[in-house]
Amino acid sequence: MADASADIRQGRIVEVNAAGLYYKDLNALLRKMADGPDGQDVAKIVLRNVAGQRYIATDLDRPIEVEIHGTPGNDLAAFMNGQRIVVYGNAQDGVGNTMNSGEVVIHGHSGDIMGMSMRGGTIYVRDYVGYRVGIHMKEYLDKVPALVIGGTAQDFLGEYMAGGRIVVFGLDLGPGECHHANFIGTGMHNGAIYLRGPVRDYQLGKEVGVVRPGEGLWSPADWDFLRKCAEGYVRHFGGEVEEILRGEFIKLYAKYLRPYGPLYSWRN
Amino acid sequence: METDHAYPVGGGRRSPVERLSNPYGDDKVIAACSLFGAMDTSGRRFSGSLVATAIANMHDRGNGLGGGFAGYGLYPNFKDSYCFHIMFLSKETRHEVEDFLRRHFRVHHGEEIPTRRGARVSNPPIIWRYFVDVAPAQDGLGSATEPIVEADYIVERVMQINTGISDAFVFSSGKDMGVFKGVGFPEDVADYFRIEDYAGYAWTAHGRFPTNTTGWWGGAHPFSVLDWTVVHNGEISSYGINRRYLEMHGYICTMQTDTEVVAYAADLLMRRHQLPVELAAKVMAPPFWEVIDRMPEDQREVALALRQVYGSLLLNGPFTVIICRSGEMIGLTDRIRLRPLTAATSGDVLFLSSEEAAIRLVCPDLDRTWIPMGGEPIIGRLKTSAPVVSPASRNGIPVLTGEEQR
Secondary structure, three states, rough: OOOOOOOOOOOOOEEEOOOOHHHHHHHHHHEEEEEEEEHOOOOOEEEEEOOOOOOOOOOOOOOOEEEEEEEEEOOOOOEEEEEEEEEEEOOOOOOOOOOEEEEEEOOOOOOOOOOOOOOOEEEEEOEEEOOOOOOOOOEEEEEEOOEEEEEEEEEOOOOOEEEEEEEOOOOOOOOOOOOOOOOEEEEEEEEEEEEOOOOOOHHOOOEEEEEEEOOOOOOOOHHHHHHHHHHHHHHHHHHOHHHHHHHOOOEEEEOOOOOHHHOOOOOO | OOOOOOOOOOOOOHHHHHHHHHHOOOOOOOOOOOOEEEEEEOOOOEEEHHHHHHHHOOOOHHOOOOEEEEEEOOHHHHOOOEEEEEEEOHHHHEEEEEEHHHHHHHEEEEEEOOOOOOOOOOOOOOEEEEEEEOOOOOOOOOOOOOOHHHHHHHHHHHHHHHHOOOOOEEEEEOOOOOEEEEEOOOHHHHHHHHHHHOOEEEEEEEEEEOOOOOOHHHOOOEEEEEOOOEEEEEEOOOOHHHHHHHHHHHOOOOOOOOOOHHHHHHHHHHOOOOOOOOHHHHHHOOOOOOHHHHHHHHHHHEEEEEEEEHHHOOOOOOOEEEEEEEOOEEEEOOOOOOOOOOOEEEEEEEEOOHHHHHHHOOOOOEEEEEEOOOOOOOEEEEEOOOOOOOOOOOOOOOOOOHHHHH
């Protein structure tokens, strides 16, 4: 096992030089520091020189903050349960895969399938996200996962979405520029997607309906939720809450509970 | 289609130790193929160790059944000769191929490609390189009225070697470039071929996780004909129809792997049919019909024509490829981006990679990184028409001039 170069600073912040550290060793080290007997006073772990190590912060049992400098590998925060991750850089594919609770903050862009099968918690992304973000997100009672994306998204946003909320502020779009994604909400059967900024009808999947503020299906709770998202976004990345909320929003909802029912059984 | 020999699954009794160390029988394979490309568009040459370091960082995307590199600008002292990298499975085959080369070419120099003993590669074959010039007179081909096209002549001879001489396979056949590939992890293949001893202005690299065909030396990436090279992550489901179409144009697939068709398609579309990269990309990853319907009239006509003429070269299935030729590097994904690609620039250098981390590892100071849309080609081109060649003398590279050879 490579030397982790871990040393404790200020008592409760631990810094790790992750250069050259294999992903299994890095995650074992995180587990040791978060959950082991020697790490009980650790509140925050700062990872330096991260270069593609996968599954960071998976399988930790105690709330703890992990600050990442560099580029974390795929499936960052997979199955994460109650931790807080801050990435100073871009993230790769699969952030928050089946994440259960906690918060991820990405000061950059994030890759494909972010929030895949996510069950709870929140992911904030300063810039844009890749393909199939929020694919098959779910929710149950008070567990409602949320993705808050500052820029735009690429194709198949919210594909087969089964619950949760996706908010895309489109702050990186030029005047009059439409969102980049096509097939938005294809196969979606629950949850909601909020888009700020223009989008054409053909960019939407066949299984979603559109609601605009002022229409019957748009409730004050929608604004409350968006305000919370904007406040969270501004807290992490700066900007103006009111300016974000002044934008033109639409909400996409699932028109059918089982859009592909007839494909898989004779009974619809 | 492929069997995963490295990872037998299911069935069988598990030992007590394994039950303890792996209680859930979790033999998850997280591999997925890795791609990396780097081009200095100013023509400055850099060591292959850079791409070897980058591709090694994506070790877990491969499973040790293939790794390879393509470099451009490697042989400045022979830059006007075609360089054949050829794999032989037996000594006798080498003599047969050398006879063939002497009959069809003017051979300036031939030598075994230097390798490092003790590198962790399995069953390395014999691999030589030859610097040759086209000598059609020897074949009685070509005349003042009907000059032969050199590149076509090369392609035909490559196909003759691949199909007509058993146990010999041409890894690459372009000018001032070469392919180094084999069975092993890419870092081990780099070690074996002493990749760090070479300098080029463009490099591509591949770590393989074979899913449909066997892991053998010829089946490792890059695939190449002339100076075209292709590294690929994904699966060309349309291999059968692509292959039949290419056979009609004289390209015979012999490497037992789908990626081979991409190299031949690139040669057919961009060299022989002279399509610009942007249109060739639209042949391989065409826009959807509904997207074509929404296009302005003139663009729609082009898109329709391409689909009608080149329908058989549509690459179906998930793919990301890095296609390279002298002076040009192209990254392309399938139109719904079922495989990853990240691009970045730093000064004159363009990087393409399966993962951003690999780029940042070798170049922490990037001007820009971005994730291209599916089907959108990312193109790097040399700023000068000819690569800027610095005086070459790297360890391990023979510095030979034409005079010395005659």
